[in-house]
Amino acid sequence: xxxxxxxxxxxxxxxxxxALALPFATLRANRIVAGEGxxxxxxxxxxxxxxxxxxxxxxxxxxLQAARPWWRLGGSLxxxxxxxxxxxxGAGRLxxxxxxxxxxxxxxxxxxxxxxxxxxxxxxxxxxRPGPRxxxxxxxxVLGALALVLTSGALSELSIMQEYRARxxxxxxxxxxxxxxxFGSLGAAAAIGFPLGILCHRxxxxxxxxxxxxxxxxxxxSLAMFGIMIPVLAWVAATVPGAAEIGIAGIxxxxxxxxxxxxxxxxxxxxxxxxxxxxxxxAVEAARGMGMTDRQRLWGIELPLALPVxxxxxxxxxxxxxxxxxxxxxxxxxxxxxFVFQGLNQTASDLILLGALPTVVLALVxxxxxxxxxDFARRTxxxxxx
Amino acid sequence: xxxxxxxxxxxxxxxxVDAVSMTIxxxxxxxxxxxxxxxxxxxxxxINRLVEPTSGSVRINGEATSDIxxxxxxxxIGYAIQGHGLFPHHSVGRNIAAVPRLLGWPKDKIAAxxxxxxxxxxxxxxxxxxxxxxxxxxxxxxxxxxARALASRPDLLLxxxxxxxxxxxxxxxxxxxxxxxxxKLGSTIVLVTHDMEEAIRLADRVGVMDGGxxxxxxxxxxxVARPANGFVAEMVGDAERPMRLLSLIPVRGLVEDGAAPxxxxxxxxxxxxxxxxxxxxxxxxxPVTRDGAVIGRVTLNAIRTRVGRHA
Numbered sequence: 120x121x122x123x124x125x126x127x128x129x130x131x132x133x134x135x136x137x138a139l140a141l142p143f144a145t146l147r148a149n150r151i152v153a154g155e156g157x158x159x160x161x162x163x164x165x166x167x168x169x170x171x172x173x174x175x176x177x178x179x180x181x182x183l184q185a186a187r188p189w190w191r192l193g194g195s196l197x198x199x200x201x202x203x204x205x206x207x208x209g210a211g212r213l214x215x216x217x218x219x220x221x222x223x224x225x226x227x228x229x230x231x232x233x234x235x236x237x238x239x240x241x242x243x244x245x246x247x248r249p250g251p252r253x254x255x256x257x258x259x260x261v262l263g264a265l266a267l268v269l270t271s272g273a274l275s276e277l278s279i280m281q282e283y284r285a286r287x288x289x290x291x292x293x294x295x296x297x298x299x300x301x302f303g304s305l306g307a308a309a310a311i312g313f314p315l316g317i318l319c320h321r322x323x324x325x326x327x328x329x330x331x332x333x334x335x336x337x338x339x340x341s342l343a344m345f346g347i348m349i350p351v352l353a354w355v356a357a358t359v360p361g362a363a364e365i366g367i368a369g370i371x372x373x374x375x376x377x378x379x380x381x382x383x384x385x386x387x388x389x390x391x392x393x394x395x396x397x398x399x400x401x402a403v404e405a406a407r408g409m410g411m412t413d414r415q416r417l418w419g420i421e422l423p424l425a426l427p428v429x430x431x432x433x434x435x436x437x438x439x440x441x442x443x444x445x446x447x448x449x450x451x452x453x454x455x456x457x458f459v460f461q462g463l464n465q466t467a468s469d470l471i472l473l474g475a476l477p478t479v480v481l482a483l484v485x486x487x488x489x490x491x492x493x494d495f496a497r498r499t500x501x502x503x504x505x
Numbered sequence: 506x507x508x509x510x511x512x513x514x515x516x517x518x519x520x521x522v523d524a525v526s527m528t529i530x531x532x533x534x535x536x537x538x539x540x541x542x543x544x545x546x547x548x549x550x551x552i553n554r555l556v557e558p559t560s561g562s563v564r565i566n567g568e569a570t571s572d573i574x575x576x577x578x579x580x581x582i583g584y585a586i587q588g589h590g591l592f593p594h595h596s597v598g599r600n601i602a603a604v605p606r607l608l609g610w611p612k613d614k615i616a617a618x619x620x621x622x623x624x625x626x627x628x629x630x631x632x633x634x635x636x637x638x639x640x641x642x643x644x645x646x647x648x649x650x651x652a653r654a655l656a657s658r659p660d661l662l663l664x665x666x667x668x669x670x671x672x673x674x675x676x677x678x679x680x681x682x683x684x685x686x687x688x689k690l691g692s693t694i695v696l697v698t699h700d701m702e703e704a705i706r707l708a709d710r711v712g713v714m715d716g717g718x719x720x721x722x723x724x725x726x727x728x729v730a731r732p733a734n735g736f737v738a739e740m741v742g743d744a745e746r747p748m749r750l751l752s753l754i755p756v757r758g759l760v761e762d763g764a765a766p767x768x769x770x771x772x773x774x775x776x777x778x779x780x781x782x783x784x785x786x787x788x789x790x791x792p793v794t795r796d797g798a799v800i801g802r803v804t805l806n807a808i809r810t811r812v813g814r815h816a
Contacts, residue, residue, distance in 0.1 A: 405590030408555055408663075409604050409653075410579030423594050 125185035131239045132179040135198075138231035139175070143205065146213050149220040150278060150467050156226055163209035174201030175232065182239045191243035198236040202229065203268055210276035222278035224469055251494040258487055265480075278469040279476070286458070286473075294477065296372070296453035301440040301481075304376055308383030308436055313429070315384070316391025317417065326392065333385040344381065345446050348374030375452030379443055383436040390432025394425030426496045434489035441482040445474065506531050507552070507661065507693065512561030514547050521547045523717035524561065529710070531566075531660070534687055534694045536704040538740060539714035545697045548714065549663055552695065553582045565661065580607055583662035583692075587669040589650030591638040597623070597649050598634040604657040622652040625686065644675040648682070655690070664696040668703065680706055701740050705729065705749055713737050726753050747812045751777035756793055756803045759811060765790035765802035772800065776811065779803050 142156025181194025210223045319326040353369030367373045406416045448456020455474040462470030507529040514522040522544040539545040550556040554575040563570045598619045605615045620630040626648040668676045705725045712722040721733035729749045732738040757772040769792035790804040
């Protein structure tokens with residue numbers, strides 16, 4: 120292999136070239152029938168295609184530079200710009216004369232190119248190892264660019280955006296509900312799980328009882344868990360006075376929230392125990408020996424030292440809950456899952472995407488932000504000598 | 506003065522410390538030596554009530570430790586342990602400040618004390634105050650651990666194998682530092698070790714523990730010269746005994762008039778140093794100096810006579 124070429128870069132370039140030859144978009148007579156594939160060179164005007172193709176090939180070529188991670192990062196951004204350019208210019212052109220109900224959606228070629236360019240970006244970033252502050256800036260820049268593309272109307276001719284326009288108000292409500300489910304259950308899991316984890320750390324008997332129960336909860340399939348909540352909470356609403364008044368019912372927000380909470384407890388409790396167990400025994404002994412009270416030791420020594428591991432537990436829970444909250448759509452809990460299940464019923468794949476894509480973006484952004492927080496919590500040097 | 510009065514600890518039917526009584530004079534270094542499982546660490550931890558005694562009592566300057574809340578008692582007693590136990594997420598300065606902060610000292614007084622201690626242990630305050638423990642060498646970490654134990658000027662300092670994790674050269678330096686700091690501060694120190702060499706080097710009084718019992722308690726010369734039983738003799742080491750004894754006696758006691766060739770020794774060197782010098786350079790006598798001036802010599806014969814009394 121020639122010197123200076125990045126092996127992953129070569130792979131991405133090869134995959135990208137193959138993806139260029141796949142159908143780039145799908146044109147359909149209406150939103151539910153099967154469509155026909157449109158290749159990249161037919162997807163937009165020749166000028167636009169030439170510019171975009173040049174940008175993507177140049178981007179993949181920049182990705183080959185093993186020693187220049189910044190060039191590789193720039194290459195991935197250049198390629199993405201080309202990708203968005205074809206999509207935004209192409210959709211309107213394809214729809215011309217295709218009928219009022221016709222729809223254009225991205226197809227395999229687009230998604231493969233998107234995936235390859237994102238992997239190139241991730242690979243470049245993993246070589247660059249940016250600090251938490253720089254990562255935050257990069258994340259904000261990417262999100263800003265995404266928001267700009269979406270609000271500019273450049274993509275408004277796409278089928279998924281048409282699905283969105285038909286449900287803008289519902290989308291807003293679903294987004295709020297999805298975030299409320301995922302973050303609300305996260306907050307509740309933290310409020311219950313951290314104290315429970317601290318108690319489990321101190322009392323071996325409680326740990327022996329609690330961890331197996333929580334592990335068992337984790338093994339219940341998610342569809343079954345949401346299903347089980349329906350009769351349980353319906354019974355609670357019917358028998359416990361006042362329960363129905365505060366919104367507890369067999370379907371809707373409450374059972375979805377409870378199911379997510381139950382899934383969240385194991386990672387939070389287990390990571391709290393693991394984090395506390397990993398505090399250096401000599402430091403804990405010294406804290407006791409110098410006359411710290413149990414509370415001073417917990418807040419001053421044990422919790423700060425366990426914090427990165429505890430936050431890692433919250434990260435697992437958050438990403439898991441954002442994904443699982445989709446199932447809430449099945450039991451009337453709202454959230455992006457509503458669109459996924461509606462789309463499945465109507466065989467409208469773009470409606471499914473309207474639910475799935477925001478979920479993926481939300482999970483991805485949350486994971487990155489939590490990683491940044493964990494890094495901030497690890498401010499002290501990691502190297503520990505005896 | 507610390508009075509330990511027939512203190513006993515029983516764990517589930519096993520007696521770990523068995524009716525140990527000892528009196529520790531103010532301002533002395535007492536070293537408790539024993540093998541692992543001898544109960545020496547448990548004895549130490551009963552002084553600051555990290556372990557509650559099953560029976561018996563400890564009095565510090567006449568006050569029973571059982572009358573003081575454990576965490577308040579511990580704030581009055583310095584505590585240094587093997588592997589230093591520094592808080593990895595706190596800077597060196599904040600580690601040293603731990604006990605004064607618990608005691609609610611004003612900020613400026615704490616800051617001044619931290620700098621004073623760093624200087625005392627030969628660490629430039631400006632350079633070390635804001636570093637984190639992981640950025641220090643093993644010897645520096647250990648010194649910060651002892652500095653932290655001394656921060657609130659405790660009358661009593663408990664040390665549990667404080668030099669156990671150090672390599673031999675750093676350990677010898679740390680032991681010398683401890684003696685020097687003890688001479689400056691005059692605090693009472695109780696130190697636990699499994700190393701008889703360390704005990705003899707540091708102690709005013711050595712307590713030897715075996716199977717939970719204090720089998721001998723006395724000045725190091727006595728432990729070396731007249732071991733109370735076979736176990737103590739074994740701890741001292743038969744073959745090592747003459748050298749251990751010589752290491753405890755300064756040459757100044759054996760100086761006689763007369764001249765000797767070659768490099769001189771200072772009068773605070775030990776007879777062990779003098780013997781070693783004689784053997785290495787093939788001399789029968791070494792000149793001895795005090796404050797740079799030769800005051801006489803010490804001879805191989807005198808050393809032999811001094812040790813040979815134990816036949």
